[in-house]
Amino acid sequence: MIFTVTCLTTCVKLLLIPAYRSTDFEVHRNWMAITHSLPLKRWYFEDRSEWTLDYPPLFAYFEYVLSFVASLFDKNMLVVENLNYESQQTLLFQRLSVIITDLVYAYGSYLCCKSIQKSWRTDVVLPILLITNCGLIMVDHIHFQYNGILYGVLLISLSYAMQAKYVLAAFWFSVLLNMKHIYMYLAPAYFVFLLRKYCLNGVSIKNNINTARSIKNFATLGAIVIGVFSFTFLPFYDHLGQVLSRMFPFKRGLCHAYWAPNFWAIYNTIDKILHLFLLKLGIVTKKSSSASMTGGLVQEFSHEVLPSVTPIVTLVLTASMMLPALIKLWSLNRHPSDFLRSIVLCALSSFLFGWHVHEKAIIMAIIPLSILSIMDVNDAKTFLLIGIVGHYSLFPLLFPSSLLFIKVMLIILYSTYALHSLSKVYPFAAHNFSLPLLNKGNGGHTQHPEPGGNRTHDPGCSGQARSYLTHLGLSEAYNEFGHKF
Incomplete structure (x- = not known):
């Protein structure tokens, strides 16, 4: 199923090659030119373009590798002085590079599906929810970015965490942090999870702990993290301050x-x-x-x-909002869903209270919620609400009126499938396509979660959520046709 869904989704992405692209298209072209044409010591000093390199070095290496393939399409795109350069060959290469690197995301989706007990929900529902995510299609294949490969690495790490392969989970998360540092907001959940499950082997502090084993495991994790960061940052040791100043530009505003x-x-x-x-x-x-x-x-x-508001205020608020989830993760930590929920809550906390948050960061919560949606009916309801609203919040990125039909159809098709498929997973909550998981309670019927999960009742959802979703259509109609700038 994953192969079929990936192929079909790729066909849609190919159709979007000529579509509108944002200034991020020029950003990544310029980064390829910088890494290809300049020595490594100048990568984070180059400023002829306003789109300076501000991702961690591992992503810069990624751009460097891409540049060699890009030279086969159009060498002029790799000239640093060619600001705002664009050609048909450049367009084709950059669009195809996003599509091809999305295979990492497909592989991560496969591993996550494999990590959960095999059933039709992991064979059919979850692959479609992950691979056809309309937010990634809008942001990567219209607006233009490389989020697919990044979320692919995240899914690989999450899959190993769910399989109790903690060392591999730590390694891939370290790789992710060195590709895009925004994922550091998820680091507290990883730290608590790995400390509790791997270093302490899930044993309560009140009980007897194998101290030698705990120290050994902690040292192993530390060596992995230090090793990945050293590989990435050591070549920039002489100007590490410049790299960090680019990565954390606090003067960009709240x-x-x-x-x-x-x-x-x-x-x-x-x-x-x-x-x-x-x-x-x-x-x-x-x-x-x-x-x-x-x-x-x-x-x-x-x-x-x-x-x-200053950056320190946002940091304190974000950490405060994460703290209850981390405490809960420490005290529970019995099932992979506990870790995934903590990941989601850390992502939402950073999205709501972080410094200089991009609208696209909501996808960081939606993707792990996709996995949780097939494990628990309450998580499914949360996924539907945040998924619909979160994807809708990306609409202003695709502001040309010519994209109205495309973005509306993308969210309608994805949301309709999510509603329909999850109503089959939880049939007691289904009422055709009338927001089945946002209706009133089911009279006390109990769901049947994945083994090891928590049996919960479906408490339903208030009419406020249904009303909120209903008014999204009215809001978009006003934005497109009523509000004149």
Whole structure:
């Protein structure tokens, strides 16, 4: 099934080759040019383009490898001075490179399906939910990025964690961190999980612990992490500070140019409303330059009325929101689903309260939720709600009106399949396609989860969630046809 779904999805991706692409297309072309044309010591200093290299070195190596294949298509795309260069050969190569590297994601999906007890839900439902994820199609194959290979590495790591192959899980997660450091938000869940399950062998601290074995296992994990980071960063030892300053550019501001739909978007909106209200009352005499926070630029700004937010504030808030999930993971940690839920909660915490969060980061929660959705009905309901809303929140990335039909059909088809397939997994909650898992409770019927999982009742969901989803269509209609800039 995975092979078939991958082939069919690839056909859709091929059809999207001529579609709109964002400035990220030029970003990655420029990174290939930098890594191909310049010596390694200049990679993180090059600034002729505004799209400077700001990913970890392992991703830079990835771009370096791609550049040799790119030279077979069009060598001019690898000239650093050719800013905003584009040709048909460049377009073809870069689109195909994303499609081909998506095979890593397909392999990761295969391993995750293999890690769960074999059934039709792992043979059919989960492969389709993972491989046809409409968020990845919109972000990678229209907007343009290389998230597929990154999430593929994440799935490989998660699969080994579910198989209790902890050393391999740690290795692949270390590789992932060295490709894109945004995944460091998941590191607390990995640390607690590996410490509890591998270093302490799942034994409570109150009980007798094999100290020698624990130290040995901890040293093994430490050696793996240090080894991967050393391989990646040692070539840049002489200018490590420059690399880190590119990777963590805190002066880009609290929010991205397009605000992610998180806590800070609400915070900024309240600040602007209060400022306008004070202007009307005459308490404030003039507008401040902080209005530029809605100007679509990546920059620092100060709030007018509410306290301005610093990176340390977002770090403390994010860590505080993660803490309950980590404590729960430490105390439970009996079944792979406990670890996956902690991963999801860490991803959501960072999305809601992190510094300079991109809207695309919601996919970090949706993908592991896809796996959880076939394990537990409550996780399925969470997946449906966050999946639909999260994928819808990506729509502004595809702003050309010519893409309206494509993005609407992508989310409708994916959400419809998710609703239909999960209603078959949990038939007691099914009511055709009327948001089956968001209806009222099932009168006390009990689901039958995967072995080792928790048997839970379906408590249903309030009408607020159904109303919330229903109004997404009205919101999009207003955005496309009612709101004129």
